[in-house]
Amino acid sequence: MPDPTPPVTPRRAALVFIFVTVLLDILALGMIFPVLPQLVVGFVGGDSARGAEVFGLVSTLWALMQFIFAPVLGALSDRYGRRRVVLISNTCMGLNYILLALAPSLGWLIVGRVVSGITSASISTASAYIADVTPVDKRAASFGMLGAAIGVGFVLGPAMGGLLGGVDPRLPFWVSAVLSLGNALYGLFVLPESLPPERRRPFEWRRANPxxxxxxxxxxxxxxxxxxxxxxHNLAHTALPSVFVLYVGYRFGWDARAVGLALGGSGVFTLLIQGGLVKPIVKRLGERRTLMLGLSCGILGFATYGLADNPVVFLAVGLPVMGLWGLFSPASQGLMTRRVPPSEQGQFQGTLSSLMGIAGMIGPGLFTQTFAAAIAPQHGVHQPGAPFLFASMLLVLALGLSLRATRTAPEAVPAAVGPAA
Incomplete structure (x- = not known):
């Protein structure tokens, strides 16, 4: 059945549409972060230790579903268009939030999170959408705006979720459902298709499996x-949600309010850099050097986090330097999408989401165990910043690999990434 929506025309309008779509999606996702652990603990009788174990399992299942299904949904967007996949994903997410709001047991909650992992295609499909409608020399700036939308969502979403959760722990799920379903309705009437029929490719299971x-x-x-x-990059990034709260509480004695302010400040820096600085920096330095600058700032930022012996250095130096790490992602996306043909952008973005899922599965355990070992008295090595120093070393390795991988620039986008696997 052909898609009745006409292909996109003005690029700026299309980018506004996709920016709003991603912003609403991340707002909905961010609002459940503060209350989901509480809901899990409530289902296990208030046992915080058991609740933490179950919550870790639920998070791993979500990442596993993303790993398995992201390439499938990306390949489907290459076959049927980005618009359909975004709309179906947002509709399923909205219905899933209703399921979570009504979940009568832990089993239903787990089912809801599994479905959420399966349908979380909006970011990868939005990235493919940007690659469809943006000239290669302007993609980094457009991906920066996408990062800004994600930053705004992750700053406002948890704050809204915390306020709503104070009224009722299930209220954030209902509001998230309204946002997701409203997002789907918005897209149904406003979001144009970005991939015309002549640039689509057949769907093949043997190519779409992760x-x-x-x-x-x-x-x-x-x-x-x-x-x-x-x-x-994604593996190193998991150090932040995994041990940030534990680290600053242990080292600086911060309470929930101080942690919230620090995370809010981090989000503001991310928004300013990805929303306002990516375009002029890429224009001046080019995508390759911008990528190197971003990785270098990530290395220095993690090192500052790990070695700072007082909160002033941690905040005044660490936060802005880590904000500049945000230059990496849009520059990286700009370089990678140059090397992938239009008919494979959806599948490629799905593959990147699969890699993110792998990082999400192994990163939390890796960094929390590093933190535990670094502060355990019996080991005799008291270095609470060890997880951040480890993340810094991962980015050193990433910098070396990126120098090698970007030595030459493609003269034209290839016809295909390679033969079918």
Missing amino acids: VAALLRLRANREVLGLATVHFL
């Missing part, structure tokens, strides 16, 4: 190198 999608990266060494850098 293992085959990852193996296909081997066909292009530059794409493989940049995708590996992307994975290391």
Whole structure:
């Protein structure tokens, strides 16, 4: 059945549409962060230790579903268009939030989070949408605006969720459902299709499964190198949600209010940099050097977090330097999408989401165990900043790989990433 929506025309209008779509989606996602752990603990009789174990399992299942299904949904967007996948994803997410709001037991809650992981395609499909409608030399700036939308969502979402959760722990799920379903309705009437029929490709299960999608990266060494850098970036990033709260509470004695203010400040820096500085920096330095600058700032930022012996240095130096790490993602996306043909952008973005899912599965345990070992008295090595120093070293490795992977620039977008796996 052909998509009745006409192809997109003005690029700026299309980017506004996708910006709002992603912003609403991340707002909905962010609002459940403060209350989901409480809901899990309530289902296990108020046992915080057991609740933490179950919540970790639920988070791992979500990442696993993202790993498995992101390439499938990306390939479907290459076949049927981005618009349909975004609309179906947002509709399913809205219905899923209603399921979570009404969940009568832990089993139903787990089912809801599994469904959420399966349908969380909006970011990868939005990235493919941007690649469809933006000239290659302007993609980094457009991906920066996408990052700004994500930053705004993650700043406002948890704050709204905390306020709503104070009224009723299930209220954030209802509001998230309204936002997601409203997002789908908005897209139904406003969001144009970005991938015309002549640029689509048939759907093939043998290409869409996550293992085959990852193996296909081997066909292009530059794409493989940049995708590996992307994975290391995401793995290092998991250090922040995994141990940030534990670290600042242990080292500086911060309470929930101080942590919230610090995270809010971090979000503001991310918004300013990705929303306002990416375009002029890329124009002046180019995508390759912007990527290197972003990774270098990430290295220095994590090192500052890990070594700062007082909160003033942590905040005054660490936060702005870590904010500049945000230059990496839009520059990286700009470089990678140059090397992937239009008919494979959806599947490629799904593959990147699979790599993010792998990082989400292994990162939390890796960094929390590093933190536990670094402060355990029996080990005799008291270095609470060890997880951040480890993340810094991962980015050093990523910087070395990116230097090698970007030595040459493609003269034109290839016809395909490589032969079918």
